[in-house]
Amino acid sequence: MENQEKLDEFQARIDAGEKIEPKDWMPERYRQQLIRMMSQHAHSEIVGMLPEGNWIERAPSLKRKLVLLAKVQDEAGHGLYLYSATETLGIDRSELVDQYLYGSAKYSSIFNYPTMTYADICAIGWLVDGAAIVNQTMLARSSYGPYSRANVRICKEESFHKKQGYEMLAKMADGTPEQQKMAQDSVNRWWWPSLMMFGPHDSDSPNSAELIKWQVKLKTNDELRQHFVDRMVMEAEAIGVSLPDPDLEYNEETGHWDFGDIPWDEFWNVVKGNGVMNRERMKARRNAHENGEWVREAATEYARKQKLSQEKAS
Amino acid sequence: MSEEKNKDNWPLWEVFTQPKSGKPHEHAGSLHAPDKEMALQNARDTYARRNEGVSIWVVESKYITASTPEDMGPFFDPANDKPYRHPQFYSVPRAVKKRS
Numbered sequence: 001m002e003n004q005e006k007l008d009e010f011q012a013r014i015d016a017g018e019k020i021e022p023k024d025w026m027p028e029r030y031r032q033q034l035i036r037m038m039s040q041h042a043h044s045e046i047v048g049m050l051p052e053g054n055w056i057e058r059a060p061s062l063k064r065k066l067v068l069l070a071k072v073q074d075e076a077g078h079g080l081y082l083y084s085a086t087e088t089l090g091i092d093r094s095e096l097v098d099q100y101l102y103g104s105a106k107y108s109s110i111f112n113y114p115t116m117t118y119a120d121i122c123a124i125g126w127l128v129d130g131a132a133i134v135n136q137t138m139l140a141r142s143s144y145g146p147y148s149r150a151n152v153r154i155c156k157e158e159s160f161h162k163k164q165g166y167e168m169l170a171k172m173a174d175g176t177p178e179q180q181k182m183a184q185d186s187v188n189r190w191w192w193p194s195l196m197m198f199g200p201h202d203s204d205s206p207n208s209a210e211l212i213k214w215q216v217k218l219k220t221n222d223e224l225r226q227h228f229v230d231r232m233v234m235e236a237e238a239i240g241v242s243l244p245d246p247d248l249e250y251n252e253e254t255g256h257w258d259f260g261d262i263p264w265d266e267f268w269n270v271v272k273g274n275g276v277m278n279r280e281r282m283k284a285r286r287n288a289h290e291n292g293e294w295v296r297e298a299a300t301e302y303a304r305k306q307k308l309s310q311e312k313a314s
Numbered sequence: 315m316s317e318e319k320n321k322d323n324w325p326l327w328e329v330f331t332q333p334k335s336g337k338p339h340e341h342a343g344s345l346h347a348p349d350k351e352m353a354l355q356n357a358r359d360t361y362a363r364r365n366e367g368v369s370i371w372v373v374e375s376k377y378i379t380a381s382t383p384e385d386m387g388p389f390f391d392p393a394n395d396k397p398y399r400h401p402q403f404y405s406v407p408r409a410v411k412k413r414s
Contacts, residue, residue, distance in 0.1 A: 024383045073363070080360050084344040087326070093346060094323050150343070157364070300324070303348035 002027055014215050019145040022088035030214055033207065034144055035089050037216065042082035043100045044108035047281055049075045051115040051124065060118065067164050068121065074157045081153055085146035101286050109267065110197050112275030119172055119179075119186035125165015127187070127194035127232070133158045134228045135198065143215035170239040187236070188244040195259075196267045198225040226256055233257050326375040327353040329360075331367030339371050347372075 007027060013020070020026055049072045056072065059065040083093055099105035110128055115121060136158060140151040172183035199205055199221040211217040219227075229248075236243050247260030270278070324346040330339040342361040347353035353372040362370060381389055397403045 021383070023380070077360050077363065080345065081343055087344070092323060153343075299352060300348045303352065306349060306351065 011213075014143050014213075017215075018143075019148060020143055021145045029210075030216075031089050033211060033214075034147065034216065035086060035091055037207075037211070038082055038086040038089075038147055039091075039096045039099070040106050040108075042079045042086060042096070043105060044111065045075050045079035045082060047107045047111045047285060050281055050284055051111060051113075051277075052121060054115055055118060055121050058118065059121075064168070071125075071161050071164065074161065078150075078154045078157070081150040082147075085150040088146045097289070101282070101289055106271070108197060109270040109275065110193050111281060112270050112277045113189070113193055114276050116189075117182050117186060119169070119182040120190070122165050122168040122172060122183065123186040123190040125161055125163075126169050126235070127165075127190045128197065129158055129161040129165060130232065130235075131194045131197040131228055133162055134224050134231075138218050138224065141218055147216075166235065166239070169241065173239045173241050184241055187241050191244050192263055192266075195225055195229070195262055196264075198222075198228065200264070200267075229257050229259050324348045327357070327372045328375050328378060329353075329357040330371040330373075331357075331361055332369040333366065334368055339369065342366070344375060350374075 006025060010020075010025065010027060010030075020030075052068060052072050052075075056065060056068050059068050083096060086096060087093055096105070100107070115124065133155065136151045136155050140148055140155055142148045142151065169183055169187070172179045174180075175183075199208075202208055202220045202222045205221055208217065208220055212220065233243065233248065245260045247258065249258050250256075251258045269275070273279075325348075326344055327347055327350075328344050329342045331342045332339045342357075345353065345356050345360055347356050350372060354370060357370050357372050361367070393399075
């Protein structure tokens, strides 16, 4: 089936910058890698609602409640765009959700850290959504059409997420000594995990080379991470927060900021399921799914009754 | 796809949004919903939260018939051997000049 000729033809299309659409021929491995990557992205958007949802009721003003509500609703939307796009690869939505809730599918480790103060919501908007944008802007140019289009849509909304976080953090960093301390403390806790969001070093990333060859990803983890660091250093300076890395130093030669060693042991520990919040997040997701069963049943039943009464009327 | 495996899934719908009146409807994505009313509602919530459309169409995916990529060549071929459908095919005297 997958003879060399077909693979070469596929690679030629990729190299020519063509987008691959659902019905096009594609190597099985390409399909599997996309399902893994896209569904992981979808699961992350969905689980990402939890740390923030936790603060909707406690946000400090009506304005901030509205903003957070809109943001959480967007995350749900992003999850839905991505699930739809993943389904075009011939996998069923319920199967994806099953793999996530009861199987081995993963989501971004960043969501296994707790949000301890409201300043964490600011830092997440700035750092976590900031890192997500860097990643998703690249993925908006991905070779798989539906994934690329979903990311275009996501990026349009994501910049609101980052900006609201940055604005709030700037306000806090300019506030009372207590607020300043809160802001700095949250940046200290979220900085390293946000660098880990780009994934392991290129040398330790088993999938990277293949994904780049197929233009699913256009840049390596380390390239994206460097881009992010360069940007964040400037943005941190602008609002007067410091980044918790004594090794941060501008490198005249490369024109980039050098940074210290990322605590990878912690990263792998969280990936393996031992983060502070891993179990709780999964429990909350399963509860939401199982306790939401009646909503799905009610909607199905409502649709059935509507159909019956329409049939009677005609 | 077996019935058993599909038991939790509502039908799949394709969503088309029209960015403003006068523009064509464009494919925005897809979603699951138990009926057309809810499909429309979900489409509004999912694909038009920021004024992306002034009109939305939803159609159950199973009713869409599409050409296949293998068809690509032969299916669209007839267009190529009818160059006389294009204005460039014709040469006309350049007599009609605008005078300034």
